Amino acid sequence: MLFNSLxxxxxxxxxxxxxxxxxxxxxxxxxxxxxCYFYMYFKPVYIxxxxxxxxxxxxxxxxxxxxxxxxxxIYLIMSxxxxxxxxxxxxxxxxxxxxxxxxxxxxxxPRIPLLxxxxxxxxxxxxxxxxxxxxxVYRGNQKAERHFGIYSLYVMFxxxxxxxxxxxxxxxxxxxxxxxxxxxxxFTTGLLFMMIGLFKKMVIADRLALYVNPVYANPHGHxxxxxxxxxxxxxxxxxxxxxxxxxxxxxxxxxxxxxLMKNFNYPFTSKTIAEYxxxxxxxxxxxxxxxxxxxxxxxxxxxxxxxxxxxLFITFFMSGLxxxxxxxxxxxxxxxxxxxxxxxxxKKFRTKLSKKIPAKLYDALSVIITFCYLIFTWIFFRxxxxxxxxxxxxxxxxxxxxxxxxxxxxxIRELCFCLxxxxxxxxxxxxxxxxxxLTNNKKIxxxxxxxxxxxxxxxxxxAQFIYFQF
Numbered sequence: 001m002l003f004n005s006l007x008x009x010x011x012x013x014x015x016x017x018x019x020x021x022x023x024x025x026x027x028x029x030x031x032x033x034x035x036c037y038f039y040m041y042f043k044p045v046y047i048x049x050x051x052x053x054x055x056x057x058x059x060x061x062x063x064x065x066x067x068x069x070x071x072x073x074i075y076l077i078m079s080x081x082x083x084x085x086x087x088x089x090x091x092x093x094x095x096x097x098x099x100x101x102x103x104x105x106x107x108x109x110p111r112i113p114l115l116x117x118x119x120x121x122x123x124x125x126x127x128x129x130x131x132x133x134x135x136x137v138y139r140g141n142q143k144a145e146r147h148f149g150i151y152s153l154y155v156m157f158x159x160x161x162x163x164x165x166x167x168x169x170x171x172x173x174x175x176x177x178x179x180x181x182x183x184x185x186x187f188t189t190g191l192l193f194m195m196i197g198l199f200k201k202m203v204i205a206d207r208l209a210l211y212v213n214p215v216y217a218n219p220h221g222h223x224x225x226x227x228x229x230x231x232x233x234x235x236x237x238x239x240x241x242x243x244x245x246x247x248x249x250x251x252x253x254x255x256x257x258x259x260l261m262k263n264f265n266y267p268f269t270s271k272t273i274a275e276y277x278x279x280x281x282x283x284x285x286x287x288x289x290x291x292x293x294x295x296x297x298x299x300x301x302x303x304x305x306x307x308x309x310x311x312l313f314i315t316f317f318m319s320g321l322x323x324x325x326x327x328x329x330x331x332x333x334x335x336x337x338x339x340x341x342x343x344x345x346x347k348k349f350r351t352k353l354s355k356k357i358p359a360k361l362y363d364a365l366s367v368i369i370t371f372c373y374l375i376f377t378w379i380f381f382r383x384x385x386x387x388x389x390x391x392x393x394x395x396x397x398x399x400x401x402x403x404x405x406x407x408x409x410x411x412i413r414e415l416c417f418c419l420x421x422x423x424x425x426x427x428x429x430x431x432x433x434x435x436x437x438l439t440n441n442k443k444i445x446x447x448x449x450x451x452x453x454x455x456x457x458x459x460x461x462x463a464q465f466i467y468f469q470f
Contacts, residue, residue, distance in 0.1 A: 001042070003197070004201055004202055004206075011037075011038065012252065015030070015031070015158075016255055016256065018030055024179045027180075028149050028150055028153055031153055032149055032152055032153045032156065034158060035153065035156040035158035036156065038158040039121070039158070039161065043118065043120070043121070046120040046121070049090070050126065050155065052082075053082060053083055053086060053130055054151065054155055054156075056079055056082045056083075057082075057151075058152075060075050060079035061079075061133060061137045061144040061151075062146070064134065064137050064138050073138075076135070079134040080131060083127050083130055083131050084131075086123075086127065087123060087127045090117070090119055091123060091124065092321075092325045093115055094115055094325065095325035097115075098114070100112055121162055122161055122162035122163055124322055125160075125163055125164050125166055126161050126162075128284075128287055129154075129155060129161075129167055131291075132169065132287065133145075133151075133155075136168060141170060142170050145169070150177060151173075153176055154169060154173055154176060157172070158252075159249040159253045160260055162465075163245050163246075163465060164263060164281075164283050164284070165246060165250075165260050165262075165263040171261065172258070175257075180256060181257070183257065184440060185440060186254055186257060188440045188443045188447070189254055190254030191251060191255060191443075191447055192251065192435065192436050192443050192447050193247045193248070193254060193436065194247070194251035194255075195251075195446075195450040195454070196247050196450065197245065197246070197247030197250075198454055198458075199244075199454050200240040200241075200243060200244035200425070201241060201244035201248075202458030202459055203421060203453060203457050203459075204236065204237070204421050205236075205238075205244060205463075206241075206461065206463045207418060207421070207457075207459050208234070208418060209237055209463060210409070210410060211229070211230060211406070211409055211418070212230050212233050212234045212237055212382070214406075214409045215230035215406070215409070216234075216382055216384075220391070222405075222406060223395075223403045223404070223405065225403055226406050227395050227396050228399065231378065231382075231392065232375055233418065234375075234379075234382050235371075235374060235378045236422050238378065238381075238382075239264075239268070241465055243263070243264040244465075250262070261283055262282060263282050263283050264281070265282065266430065267279040267280040268374075269367060270367065270370050271363060271366035271367055272343050272366065273339040273343060273370060273373065274340045274343055275370075277336070284319070284322075288315050288318070288319055289315075292315050292318060293311050293312070293314075293315040296310065296314050305344065308344055312337045312340050312344075313337045313341070315337070316333040316336050316337035317330060317333055317334060318333075319333045319336075320334065323381070327386055328380045328386055328389055329381065331380045332377050332378075332380040332381045335377045335380070336377060376393070379392050421457075432446075
């Protein structure tokens with residue numbers, strides 16, 4: 001079920017109204033049932049996969065808490081193996097088989113048959129959330145959850161189970177246990193977040209997709225300038241699409257009295273790639289930092305500064321692979337590792353340089369350079385193959401003339417409107433989020449304005465959110 005669909009509007013109203021009408025002791029059952037329905041709407045049979053991992057991790061959490069140090073690690077490994085095994089089978093089997101077949105074909109060896117199925121929606125997200133539970137129980141930061149229904153709801157809570165934010169158990173589980181009485185201020189703030197997310201998705205992301213998708217579907221049929229526009233538009237599209245989803249998720253949960261973590265913090269104002277990753281997809285960045293980067297860094301601390309470089313490349317290799325089973329995603333991740341490694345190795349030089357340039361100019365140049373590098377890396381993320389990505393890059397960097405022939409895709413007038421809404425977003429986004437701190441009456445006014453803007457300028461094609469595929 002898509003957030004930007006009429007069906008979800010009815011679902012949301014029924015779930016929310018019933019939730020507040022029910023006594024507290026029945027609410028977890030209602031939310032769990034609603035979450036199951038929400039997920040099963042995509043493909044019912046895949047709920048069995050989630051049920052399997054839920055049972056494994058629920059039991060593992062209790063066993064880890066009760067066991068001695070030796071057996072704790074065994075139970076944790078078993079839990080992680082089950083989760084990673086499910087993820088690897090459904091998401092990476094065909095990728096690995098393709099690479100093995102490429103090698104064996106060269107030596108005229110046997111081929112591994114590929115599997116024919118759709119990737120379960122949001123598998124990477126709820127798998128990582130489940131893994132964080134057993135890791136936190138193992139580390140002693142979280143008590144094992146004895147209530148099977150509440151633990152199931154922790155994994156399946158419908159606002160964020162498909163595309164995050166990836167929550168930690170110590171943040172969400174206590175909220176699922178507590179009594180959440182209706183609060184008008186929290187309720188309207190949640191509705192405002194939802195409306196902001198829908199605006200970003202329908203007015204900006206889906207409008208930009210009307211240009212990006214046809215151009216990337218046939219990059220050879222477009223000029224260098226048109227490919228440059230598509231690359232720029234995609235960078236904005238994926239931000240508005242994903243942060244829009246996160247806003248709707250945060251808002252939907254807040255309407256129910258449950259607070260989710262902030263997943264984006266104005267990433268395009270970042271002066272470095274390292275800062276960008278502290279502002280972009282924060283729930284995933286902190287997950288990798290806590291469970292992969294820091295353990296690798298501590299394990300190789302004797303290497304000095306090169307331990308940081310090694311940990312960065314391991315982490316971003318896995319981050320790229322997490323985003324998609326393809327070499328384009330891996331290259332995208334490694335490009336970010338290379339950029340942050342450069343920043344680590346040149347920190348002293350850049351500090352000295354910043355003192356020789358006016359602060360505002362240095363900061364502005366840093367933001368522009370960082371943004372341009374991000375757009376460059378997104379080309380690999382969006383392209384269907386490595387060859388296609390290099391073709392797009394080569395065409396963009398050999399631009400000789402500004403020619404525009406894609407009138408059948410988007411007219412100059414429509415293109416200018418896209419640029420207008422992008423500029424308006426970048427300039428006014430902070431003020432938009434600050435409206436969540438206004439009085440209820442003023443928040444309602446902003447909600448109504450965003451509703452009409454979305455109604456008159458939005459794209460009503462119920463386009464799937466980009467991060468659903470991960």
